[in-house]
Amino acid sequence: MEAIRTELKPGVFLTCLQTDKFKTACLSLNLLTQLNRDTASLGALLPRVLRRGCRQYPDMEALSRELDRLYGARLDSVVRKRGEVQCLGFYADFVDDAWLPGGERLLEQITGLMGQLLLQPFTRGGLLLQSYVENERGKLLDDIRSLINDKQAYANRRLTEQMCFGEDYAVAVLGSEETVGSIGYQKLTRYYRELLQTAPVELFYCGSAAPERVAAALSDALATLPRGEVNFDIGTDIRMNTVEETTRYFTESLDVTQGKLSMGFRLGDAMEDPDFPALRVFNAAFGGAVTSKLFENVREKLSLCYYASSALDLHKGVLLVASGIEFDKYDAALSEIFAQLRALQDGQLTDAELIAARKAVATDHRAIADSPAALESFTLSQNLLGLDYGPEEFAALAEMVTKEQVVRIAGQVTCDAVYFLKGKEDEADDGQ
Amino acid sequence: MVSKYYPRMGETLYTHTLDNGLAIQVIPKKGFQKSYAMFATNYGGADRRFRYQGEWLNTPAGVAHFLEHKMFDMPDGSNALSVLSANGASPNAFTSSAMTAYYFECTEGFQENLKMLLEFVSTPYFTEESVAKEQGIIGQEIRMCEDSPDYALYYNLLKCLYARNPVRDSVAGTVESIREITPDVLYACHKVFYHPSNMRLCCVGDVEPEAVCALAEQVLPKGKGEVPARDYGSAEPGKPASFRHKAAMEVSNTQFLFGAKLTPAKPGPDRLRQVLTGDLALRYLMGESSPLYTSLYAKNLIHTDFSAELDYAAGAAMLIAGGEGRDPHSVLAAVEEALSELRRDIDTEAFQRIRRTTLGYCIRSMDRLGGLCTSLAEAGFAGYCPLDAPEMLENITPEEVRQALLDWLQPERIALSVIEPLRP
Structure with missing residues (x-):
């Protein structure tokens, strides 16, 4: 199982693992951005809003039906914190083509769907839909508030906030109640357009398909991804010593x-x-x-x-x-x-x-x-x-x-x- | 050993029952790094009153779980958990209302680890001192659970649904009930429930089925044992014992769980059919692609954590659904509305689509080796094999799903448990 890494477009990297070990294939798309107080909530909210619908499948019901048709494929929005880098996008897993009845092929349908969710969101007047943004904002707020339900995770987060005060690391991956509250659909649309231009993209595939087929499917799905000046200056600032002399x-x-x-x-x-x-x-x-x-x-x-x-x-x-x-x-x-x-x-x-x-x-x-x-x-x-x-x-x-x-x-x-x-x-x- | 290939799943299952009554199931998985073994007894938190050698015995709540904690102590002073860990295996155990399972996963030395697993689970060793110490540790665990809203939500619902069935009580027991546990109680329950006749061994991974059987034959006691009869109290009516429970805890949002009792299908293929019918039915009515789910989600009445499932334990079966949501009563009203539509007709196109989803999940579940091991054990105690699911799925009709939903979710059968934030 050797990893093959290629650059499909400027700053768009695909890592491919070809294997027939699994009955599940997986595909992910991550936009990378610096984690900071001002944008963390925007980054957390964006993939959730995009997951609500695209031009071809404009609402959750249409999208979920399509996923049912694709043998219960899972395609979720995802946001992760890796050091001080926020990774946001989509994660999909689905029955590997080798195990589908009747020789059906899912890979191209999944890459196509993921591409549509990223690049052809359901918009009105060129802006992300206000109702989707407000609805998902409310849910993100609930998720941030519900972090208190798991008391150990809450304690760990409070420790990190206080220990790393002043470092990007202190920022929670979902942002804070205050920063979520101020997001409107226009602001999120601006953030979305800029991110598409500038964010490095990490793509990953694991399954039975050959790397060439995967690269072709993804190149096709992301053909209209605009690329401006890609921001490669993203990373984690490592602090080696304690902030004060004593604990x-x-x-x-x-x-x-x-x-x-x-x-x-x-x-x-x-x-x-x-x-x-x-x-x-x-x-x-x-x-x-x-x-x-x-x-x-x-x-x-x-x-x-x-x-x-x-x-x-x-x-x-x-x-x-x-x-x-x-x-x-x-x-x-x-x-x-x-x-x-x-x-x-x-x-x-x-x-x-x-x-x-x-x-x-x-x-x-x-x-x-x-x-x-x-x-x-x-x-x-x-x-x-x-x-x-x-x-x-x-x-x-x-x-x-x-x-x-x-x-x-x-x-x-x-x-x-x-x-x-x-x-x-x-x-x-x-x-x- | 008997082997059977399941072409839809792409797996071969090896089965054998030893003379002592132990059922063994192995699914070899070439190319996987980790192998899994689970040694499980058909004994859980709900098995508190049982008949053994003609006599009915009562035991305090929490013995099965207490035993699980104490089984790792060995007579030579070592701890099986540490020995297996030091050998590179990751051992663990869990107790549910219905079963206690000991398992490990490892990348090397499978046979050696399996021998250790079979030996320590068959070797009871308890002292006054170790039992007293464990009462402290489990007391802590019980208190930690009491802080968990999920736990409170679940048991409050079960206490609504059931008046008597012991499934309504916490598997771990209470701080008071575990004080009644002594080494003698533990030895007695081990003797009754940890006989190979009452147990199963399931292995999944890059393992040799014949070698697994040979080792179990060599290590475990010979001769058949008595499988104890259990008493879960007199049969309960379809209606819940009470309909509503509300509590306040330190949570951010209101959480709810609603449920209904259903009549469990008898163990065997009927049970598999009911399990799959339940999966299709709940997906059809309130899965992510259902009009009910999407409209509740858009109205902010449910969250992505909303889920629904069937649960079986202690001769009981129930449907449970819920998650976060500020207005549980509106959710129940919407469920009732969806049911009245279903009373007229079922959308067969939606049904066909949903069946593809369930089939996809069944095929993909073959990749999660640990989960596969657990479902082999659970299904084994319920008399069916999870690998039969694709064929069974094709036989289930839309009408069957429709009838099941209308039967299970009659308004007078539904109970609701709610946890609200302390401060609004």
Whole structure:
């Protein structure tokens, strides 16, 4: 399964994985733009509005019927944050042509539909439809507000906002209530027209079709995509050190019965010419795998919390620890998490722990090759990181990571900020 | 071993039942990195009262889930979760109202990991100390669930629908009920429900079916066991026990779930037919291409998270639908309106279109190996095979779908659960 990368038009890149492994084929289209406070909501809203209808299928019912006819093909709008890059567009998956009854072919129909959604939106007087924009704006607002429903995700987001204040990274991928509220259909149409001209485009296909056929289908579907001065100056600003000399602490209260702890770390010099497989192995040893120090010690041995795990954003160089705890375990959990990091920094990593961490990373990456959606997501990240190797190579590199590399990375890690979401003390006995 | 090729799905299923009663199903998938194994028992949160060796026994709520947590402890002091993880496998387990499943996925050492899985699930080891510690951990889990609006919404609906059936109670039990759990209770329930006769082993991936059978034969206890009878309380009427439940929680928008009880088809092909009829029916009436869905969406009464499905557990079956939405009563009124149209006629063209969608989903589900493993196990306990779906789909008529909807969604059968924000 070799990735073939071609440039179809200026700034329009296609990565093609030809394989007969799956019964599902997948296709994605991503416009890349810098994530920032002013435009994040526009970027989040645009694909949702475009997904409402195009000239040939002007409303959801017509579009959904067409997708039914295409054997339940899924074609969704998608917006993702990769470091400080906002990737917005469409993701489709559908029965691979090889498995359709009667030798039908879906690929050209799907690329055509995606092209129409992007380039021939349902407009009035050349402007995106006001009712679609307002309706989707309301739903986006609801989605932003509903982020509070998942308390750990909420805590992580509040941590990021405060820790990275002043960095684009603090901006949520959906933007904020304030910026969504100010979007009208004229403003969104202007943004849309400009983005079509300037945004680099990443296309991805995985399925049984030959790369030439895919390239031809997509070139055809995107024939009318206007290209102006493409903005290649898009990327993520990596901050290596903490904002202040000491860790900053933030606490908030909500009506919850379990406390949510979220801790953010900078990776220091480890982000200078970063060794991505080694960073992943470090994370797996610290808190990213069930054999990790956080899982084994904080959760299993000390019963300090229901869960404790770490996650790493390779694009930004930020490590995040998330944990659900009883309110009165805050000090104990915090000091134990710091103690586990110190242990790693002091070189306390057994052979068994190292091997398990390497295996966890290798296994996770090999598994990517089993899922079209995972391959799509991995490939988008690799393209943004400027890496050209696949998941199997990543796995093989992870298996060669040494203890010294892991300990050296741990030594660079410093805690920038801690956020704690606790209950409301005066209401502590409510509803029990 | 018996093998059968399913040309529409492009898969071969190997099946065999051991002398001890264990049913084994394997789907080999060449070229996939990960292989999956699931060892499941037909024992879930709702199986609290049962007959074993002629005697009816009552157990506290939450034992099945508690057992799931404690099964990983081994007599030598090791933890099966850690051993499997250290071996590169990703092990896990879940408990539903109807079953408890232990599974792993791995890229290498499948046979070795499978041996470990079969061994640890068959080896009970509980101490007073480990049970007491787990009461703390599960107590935390229960409290975390109580913070979740989805959880509250779901169980509030089930408590509306059912007066007695234990499916209405949380699988994990309550902080109080799990205090009654002792090592003796756990040993007893393990003995009753973890006999191979009451279990299934399902494997999907780049694996050898014969080798799977040989290993299971070698590792597991010999001889058939008793499959316990269960008591889910006396039969309940079609009408819900109560119609409405409303609660307030820390959520941003109102969320709702409505549902209705239906009579479960008997295990076997009839069940598959009902499952697929349900899929077609719900897609037809309120799927994304239905006039009902699109008009509710345009009016901002539902969100993209709106979904509908059939659920089976503990001798019960129900239809459940819902999501976010500020005015659930208007949604129910619109459902009733769509049904009155259906009373006149069904749009056969729409039906044909929807059948293509369901067929597409069935074919594509063969790519999700973990999900396939789970559906083999669940369907196996319900007496059917999910790979039979394409043929069965062709036999279902529009009239069948129409009748099912009109029967299931009679207004007097529908209950509604709502969670509103604390502050409006």
